[in-house]
Amino acid sequence: MSASRAARATGVGVWLAAIRRDRKATAGAALLALFVLIAIVGPWLVGDPQALVGIPLQPPSPQHWLGTTGQGQDVLAQLVVGTRVSLAIGLAVGVAVVLVGALVGITAGFFGGRVDGLLSLLFNVFLVIPGLPLAIVIAAYLPAGPLTLGMVLVVTGWAWNARVVRAQTLAQRRRDFVAAAIVTGESNVRIITREILPTMTSLLVAQAIGSTVYAIGAQVGLEFLGLGDVSAVTWGTNLYWAQNDAALLTGAWWTFAPTGLCVALVGFGLTMLNSGVDEVANPRLQQERTWRAYLERRGATPSRSTPVVVDRD
């Protein structure tokens, strides 16, 4: 079975089916949906996160479910409003990183030659320069804010995607139908958008999810260092202020524990979701599953070792 046809048949339905089939992916998707919901409607349900509503550093109580910060603000309100900003930045950067990566990767892989050499060199260089220190240095010199942060994360995060996409493009380019399209004189843009891109949908989706995880983590890290806009309410700045208000010293675990947990839950949800995407993206896993189902229908237990269905193409 050719991967290209499988991918061409991919539609939203296939994705949903894949997610539903995989228990982990279902859980991940549910978790993510919950957070997206919180991000969308949450801020209307809680009060102004910056309002000074009570005595600083109060532990959780019926009045303030997650207690108050070192400044006397409601932790829950900050968490919820922070969810919106952090998720928005995370998703936007995730998509942007993939777009840049895909653009560079496809250009390099498709056109080959000197273009490829130059672009490959570029992303290989960016791959070996340590990202976080570079991000710290760049972020420190741009005006603090979500846009800066997003830009910094894209600059330090696109290279890996470009590399993978390039390899995939090279593989696709060698295929018969692409060669045929080139011979029949179809335009490059058309070949790329019609023939090559569709085969990579699942790869790109998986990359977008992975990049989102990276973006959220890196964003929280940079903001924790005070390199974001500290007057904004995001997960990272919440942690920054918790540290600034000596959360450890005062034993105010409620000022940093929920935020960390949320970051982890979103990251976890995304990773789990990715395993569902993997099912679509990775035909091998899919075939194995069919095989297991086949055996089970016949009342046979699959052996502990991996069933072998080798795809030779």
Next chain:
Amino acid sequence: MRPRAPAHPAARVAVLLLAFTGLACGRDRPPAPHGVLVVSQEQQASWSRNFNPLTTATAARWPTLAGVYEPLLVFNSVRSEYVPWLAIAHQWRDGNLTLRMTTRDSVLWSDGRPFTARDVAFTFGLLKRFPALDRRGVWGFLSGVRALDDRTVEFRFQREFIPGFDELAAQQIVPEHVWSKVADPVAFPNENPVATGPFTEVRVFRNQVYELGRNPRYWQHGLPRVEVLRFPAYPSNDRANLALVFDEVDWAGNFIPAIDRVYVGREPKFHRYWFPLTGSSIFLYPNTTHAPFDDARVRKALSMAIDRELLVDVALYRYSRPADATGLSDAYAAWRSSAVAARGDWVRHEVARANALLDSAGCRRGADGVRRAPDGTPLRYDILTVSGWSDWVRAAQVIARGLGAVGVEASVKTYDFSAWFQRVQEGRFDLSLGWSFEGPTPYLFYRWLMSSATVKPVGEASMGNWQRYGSPAADRALAAFEHEADPARQKVLAEELQRIFVEEAPAIPLYPNPSWAEYSTRRFEGFPSREDPFADPSPNKFDRGECLLVLTSLTPR
């Protein structure tokens, strides 16, 4: 089929866990040895060895200015008085154009050579030759310095300038026989200092800790009783506070939130703090170069809209008090006139009067509730603060709410320090938080708040007077101050300055900064305290030598 594969991972995990618990050995954190005082004042990720008292204050390690080296006179900010130190007497002559200081006899440098007035003259000569060392700008008013004999040094002034004494008194003195051989004193790290102070011997210097031992030839015989000063490097306040709470640090000068619970509560018998309000006063600066802030009524109204009680609660955990209308901190307690302060009622939180004042100034409310200046522009402003300075950010938030209540729409805007400083210095702001200047007399303080001489045009960087307010009345009083050496007459002039400030409200005082000081009496006694306020307890008070008073009073238990 059950394959026999590598040792079960559970076994590896168990081994790891065993190692983990093996390395964790109980709660015992051995205290520092007897006589070793652990101090945390600078927060740095790692130490660099520099004991040069003349170069930029940040480069040299903390004890350099008040511990290794010593100033001519120490200023006690709690008592508002000078303590004779390397100089024991002074005398103005020639119509206040010459100042003679008598240096202390029998002081030895730590290498055994005698300290003389020639070292003093040499030190000031260095400042002249290398302007980068002249941190206090003394050569802006001096014309010459020479030693008349081993015990007398004479300063000649370009003009009559009495406040210059404060800058001369605070100067640390270096030995001529060492520094005359240094080619570039600006870049000289002075790794093995020769000095007159109580602690001169570098015993240990590593990137995460260093130690100073006693000066064997210290001029105050039998002192110091502390044997060794130890300085662990902590990258942030937070880490330093953690060490302080666990008694790994004996003396620190940090901000600690909820200190009664966090620090005192942990060891009520030993953990103490005293935060005298002798720090720099914090102001809200309105840019008086444009309307409506050029109107004193508007400035006073803004001031009345601020709930300072809430502000010190929220921003400072009640460690400070609302400022009075003179703006003077407790460091000027001896200068402050309570009568004048009482007349300044515009620092009280009175929304109704603020509204009335704004109305009378022609700033009427628009349909949206936001006031309009007489020319019709809505009163919408940013309050500038520095990102990361949490007390300021919170204070600004409280102010913004207060202003909102009287129809002035203000939003808090945080900038990185450099960006903030640049804007404030160049006068490109509407409202901004800011500090004020400290000195032994209110001269410097008021000079940088309302002297016409300090007003620079918008766009040109100014070190102070960011609100760009010049008062002719204040100019006269300040000029008189420069010629007045008599303390009683100085006091009258200081009162006049306060009266002018309260009348004209050039800036909006918020609160005096506390001088941070925490200490544990478990291992040492003799710290200044509310009960025994012999000096400022904070290790941050090094610029005018005050820490020396504490360092020479401590006794190991």
Next chain:
Amino acid sequence: MRFLLRRLGLYALAAWVALTLNFFLPRLMPGDPATALFARFRGRLGPEALQALRETFGLTDAPLLGQYFIYIAHVFRGDLGISIAYFPASVSQVIGTGLVWTVFLAGSAVGISFAVGTLLGLASAWWRRGAMDTWLPSALVFVGAFPYFWLAMVALYVFGFLLGWFPLGHAYADDVVPEFSLSFLVDVARHAVLPVGTMVLATLGGWLLSMRNSMIAVLGSDYVNLARAKGLPPSQVALRYAGRNALLPSVTGFGMALGYVLGGSLLTEIVFSYPGQGYLLVQAVRNQDYPLMQGIFLVITLAVLGANWLVDLAYLWLDPRIRESTS
């Protein structure tokens, strides 16, 4: 050999890009270091001090390009300039022994995490759908989703602050003299448990999954089946046949992970006031200490490039195909 040379060329280019970025970035932004230094004093320094500071640093207005060439020339001589915040100490003095600690922290974290994670992944794939395989990967992925520094904060809070089992920070106790002795090494290990532990915990999941997935793929291949059919002992099949080949993708990732973990270690160092480069870098950035910032960034980059080079050597040893195709 050509493979190694090509990689070396890439690293040289990367180093140059880092250097160039490093030089131009801070200079295109506003602000000067003397003012930033002033920040620390919040009014405790008199207004005259700022002018003195500016004079001290001799802030220059020379053309940028000229400064750039001078900078490059100096770097080649190993002269990273004078730190501004630590004036007059040179950058190499300030960085000094700190780098050793960062490399130690990141190196041992990556090493332990790679070894343990890979073994767990191998086992997980071998006993696929076994008890461990069902919960361990998910659990570790979950733990790995927490930010490094957050795990570090929690570990410090619980094991350092509440239980008091471990020191609250630093690389060794203030009383201990750094020397090659057992007591010093034990002390260093004691101080390293929490920072290294949290970093290992945060990265374990990635290695496990990477190894597990590639192991599953390899276990399905013909030569492994052949090896099994031949009746080779399972341990030999698992380690020699499958494991070695399954390791390749992880090794490729190793070099990348080093840079990543080094970044994470900067954050972890800050939480534990570890005397490495982490806080130094952040402080340098805040103080606009260009030379120090450039120095640290350069040194970190070079360390990562060096580590990548070592990984390339390992790769060459593991994958004979490269050796044959390029020789």
